[in-house]
Amino acid sequence: MSKTPRSDVDEPRRIVITGITGTLGSALGRHYRSLGHEVVGVSHREDALSDACDRIVRNAQRDADDARDLLALDPDVLVLNAGRIETEIGRAGLPLCDATEEIYRLNAIFPSLVVLAAAETPSLRPLDVVAIGSIADGSPSCFGPVYHASKSALHHFVTGVGPIVEGASPRVRVRLYRPGVIRGPLSWAPVLRLDERARRIRARRCEGAPPADEVARRIAHWIDEGGWVGSDAEPLSFRALKTLYGLAPDLYYRLQRLAWRRGSRFAPTKEGPVAGEPDDAFQSGRTA
Numbered sequence: 001m002s003k004t005p006r007s008d009v010d011e012p013r014r015i016v017i018t019g020i021t022g023t024l025g026s027a028l029g030r031h032y033r034s035l036g037h038e039v040v041g042v043s044h045r046e047d048a049l050s051d052a053c054d055r056i057v058r059n060a061q062r063d064a065d066d067a068r069d070l071l072a073l074d075p076d077v078l079v080l081n082a083g084r085i086e087t088e089i090g091r092a093g094l095p096l097c098d099a100t101e102e103i104y105r106l107n108a109i110f111p112s113l114v115v116l117a118a119a120e121t122p123s124l125r126p127l128d129v130v131a132i133g134s135i136a137d138g139s140p141s142c143f144g145p146v147y148h149a150s151k152s153a154l155h156h157f158v159t160g161v162g163p164i165v166e167g168a169s170p171r172v173r174v175r176l177y178r179p180g181v182i183r184g185p186l187s188w189a190p191v192l193r194l195d196e197r198a199r200r201i202r203a204r205r206c207e208g209a210p211p212a213d214e215v216a217r218r219i220a221h222w223i224d225e226g227g228w229v230g231s232d233a234e235p236l237s238f239r240a241l242k243t244l245y246g247l248a249p250d251l252y253y254r255l256q257r258l259a260w261r262r263g264s265r266f267a268p269t270k271e272g273p274v275a276g277e278p279d280d281a282f283q284s285g286r287t288a
């Protein structure tokens, strides 16, 4: 069976969106509100404000109780959009422990708990749980390793557990949308580990990225149309890399080693193991 469009697309629905204060979350909220739907925005911060939703609720998005609290908002569509990337790195470009834990939790573990809570929650209405992934999920990268790994885990979980949830709770559909690069601060984070030449290449991608409003419209359209995994267009390089990763993982690892030596600002030199220091350029906004 292919696509199953929602039957209630013209009726007012309650759309719950996590990460409502962010680039994509606020664009999604504005889009749904403009169509007359009720938008409940979710933020993990006590003091968060947003004009992209009818009301905003606080949810720490950490554990199973938080997951159940989201379901208690009784959504027709629950968009798990909140996500984090590495915005700080350590010596020699290493991921930081706390950030690694938080990125996995927010990008992969918490959405997984929400999916399980949705399967447990009795409801008479159809519920779409839409996790926002990334086209980065198909290929590991030494320039954004924790982000890529967490989005890959999310994609695996949705595809593996979604059919079980559907069998257990036929009203619940677990789905994944994989955006490509979106104009905004998150897309700039990979520059943290890049050398000057590679930074320029990344900058061209970020500057040419579509605005969030355009991506939000595309995602909302896809949600109504049906389909299990939706995706923005993937550049040829992404498709080639994920094919290579699937077919020849050892060769792919070697390619990453080469990429780190060629494109990283921490690449080993003749004088020592690494050049460069930990960088807070992204945090202070200088690169954006």
Ligand SMILES: NC(=O)c1ccc[n+]([C@@H]2O[C@H](COP(=O)([O-])OP(=O)(O)OC[C@H]3O[C@@H](n4cnc5c(N)ncnc54)[C@H](OP(=O)(O)O)[C@@H]3O)[C@@H](O)[C@H]2O)c1
Pocket (backbone or CB within 6 Å): 018, 019, 020, 021, 022, 023, 024, 025, 042, 043, 044, 045, 048, 060, 061, 080, 081, 082, 083, 084, 102, 106, 132, 133, 134, 135, 178, 179, 180, 181, 182, 183, 184, 185, 186, 187
């Ligand atoms: N931007 C891109 O190029 C791109 C590309 C592919 C996929 N995506 C995905 O699209 C989604 C939205 O991205 P975006 O560009 O809109 O990012 P963004 O502007 O950085 O917004 C992310 C939102 O996540 C929330 N968040 C951050 N840390 C959190 C935490 N520890 N706990 C709970 N919420 C937290 C923040 O909301 P509060 O702090 O208010 O809670 C923030 O509003 C993410 O899942 C991202 O991975 C983005």
